Amino acid sequence: MIARYFPAMKRERRAITLAAIILLQALCAIFFVGDVIFDLSHGDHLDDLHLILEAVAALALCAGVIYLMRELRDLLNRMAAMELGIRAARGEMADLIDAFFDQWRLTPSEREIALMVLKGIDNDSIAKMRGTAQGTVRAQCTRIYAKAQVDGRPQLLSIFMEELLNVGEG
Amino acid sequence: MSVSSTSDCGRSGARSVAVWDPLVRLIHWGLALTIVLNGAVVDEESALHEWVGYVALGLIGVRLTWGLFGSRHARLSAFPPNPAAALRHLVALSRGDTTVHLSHNPLGALMVYNIWATVLFLGATGYMMGTMQFFGVDWVEEAHEIAFNWLLVSIVLHIGGVLFDSWWTGVPLVRSMIDGRKRVPRDRSVE
Ligand code: HEM
Numbered sequence: 001m002i003a004r005y006f007p008a009m010k011r012e013r014r015a016i017t018l019a020a021i022i023l024l025q026a027l028c029a030i031f032f033v034g035d036v037i038f039d040l041s042h043g044d045h046l047d048d049l050h051l052i053l054e055a056v057a058a059l060a061l062c063a064g065v066i067y068l069m070r071e072l073r074d075l076l077n078r079m080a081a082m083e084l085g086i087r088a089a090r091g092e093m094a095d096l097i098d099a100f101f102d103q104w105r106l107t108p109s110e111r112e113i114a115l116m117v118l119k120g121i122d123n124d125s126i127a128k129m130r131g132t133a134q135g136t137v138r139a140q141c142t143r144i145y146a147k148a149q150v151d152g153r154p155q156l157l158s159i160f161m162e163e164l165l166n167v168g169e170g
Numbered sequence: 171m172s173v174s175s176t177s178d179c180g181r182s183g184a185r186s187v188a189v190w191d192p193l194v195r196l197i198h199w200g201l202a203l204t205i206v207l208n209g210a211v212v213d214e215e216s217a218l219h220e221w222v223g224y225v226a227l228g229l230i231g232v233r234l235t236w237g238l239f240g241s242r243h244a245r246l247s248a249f250p251p252n253p254a255a256a257l258r259h260l261v262a263l264s265r266g267d268t269t270v271h272l273s274h275n276p277l278g279a280l281m282v283y284n285i286w287a288t289v290l291f292l293g294a295t296g297y298m299m300g301t302m303q304f305f306g307v308d309w310v311e312e313a314h315e316i317a318f319n320w321l322l323v324s325i326v327l328h329i330g331g332v333l334f335d336s337w338w339t340g341v342p343l344v345r346s347m348i349d350g351r352k353r354v355p356r357d358r359s360v361e
Contacts, residue, residue, distance in 0.1 A: 022232070026231075026235075
């Protein structure tokens with residue numbers, strides 16, 4: 001299953017399941033509370049054992065619903081915080097890339113191509129997207145690699161991978 | 171070209187924000203289902219009509235409870251009923267303002283409270299019809315009828331409002347009630 005590899009998706013699904021359970025349990029709780037009130041108003045008394053049990057069950061259901069609602073809210077808050085973190089990390093990655101590009105003094109068109117290279121787009125597609133000849137793209141790539149002092153695509157990528165993996169080791 | 175300007179959007183040029191949690195969505199479509207069932211499918215005289223009505227009341231009860239301490243955009247305090255703000259919203263619209271509201275916009279908020287109140291009123295009058303005291307009392311039945319017609323008008327306005335706002339702000343709202351995420355075009359300001 002794909003969800004196993006994507007924690008975010010798994011959490012999303014847990015939230016949906018939790019919400020469905022909350023809703024069903026809440027409707028049950030309302031039913032039992034209504035039933036107890038109905039019985040009370042039709043002459044039954046709280047000293048009847050059956051009614052006492054029913055009332056306790058109704059209260060327990062209500063408490064469960066409130067508790068699960070708090071769980072769901074906390075889960076949703078955690079999901080929102082994580083999304084924010086990922087967005088921040090993306091922003092930092094973008095800043096990092098910008099900083100390297102500045103350092104290598106890439107021209108604006110070289111920056112565009114270098115970004116496409118980082119995204120894994122092949123020369124053929126880059127040429128098509130930019131409406132230029134393949135030879136032009138190849139020449140520009142060679143200049144980018146030279147400015148970055150790397151041998152080619154994999155090494156260019158590894159510069160950024162290294163930065164990411166070194167986080168925490170200073 | 172700056173890298174950061176294209177970083178968090180993928181290809182669409184919109185950023186997507188989780189707004190409607192699963193509980194809000196389940197309750198919304200559940201409520202819509204109960205209204206359709208009781209309005210068009212289930213026999214009005216049947217016991218099922220009453221049960222569907224109780225479920226609708228229950229859904230709103232759960233939603234209001236969730237509105238007290240639930241997720242951020244679902245909280246009632248995120249969209250307080252405020253006629254003055256709704257009026258200001260209308261004026262802003264007429265001036266071409268396309269600000270996106272992550273929770274309900276002030277006008278939508280009024281409609282939401284109106285729909286909830288109307289359904290609660292329908293439930294109350296429906297319940298009264300089944301009691302000894304009010305069985306066969308004309309004004310109760312009439313109130314139930316009038317409230318239902320009002321609910322129909324409200325729902326037409328509600329769906330119209332949703333479609334209008336989707337077109338006006340460019341946020342696909344119906345989709346947000348399905349997968350929970352509002353996709354906000356990049357050039358919109360957000361409240
Ligand atoms: C019987 C039918 C319906 C009823 C009673 C109803 C009622 C409601 C209520 C009470 C809310 C507020 C949700 C909350 O905060 O919990 C809401 C929101 C919403 N509804 Fe409906 N609804 C109905 C049908 C529909 C339909 C058919 C659509 C789709 C076209 C729709 C789309 C939406 C959307 C998109 C929102 C969120 C609007 C926003 O972002 O502010 N509804 N509806």
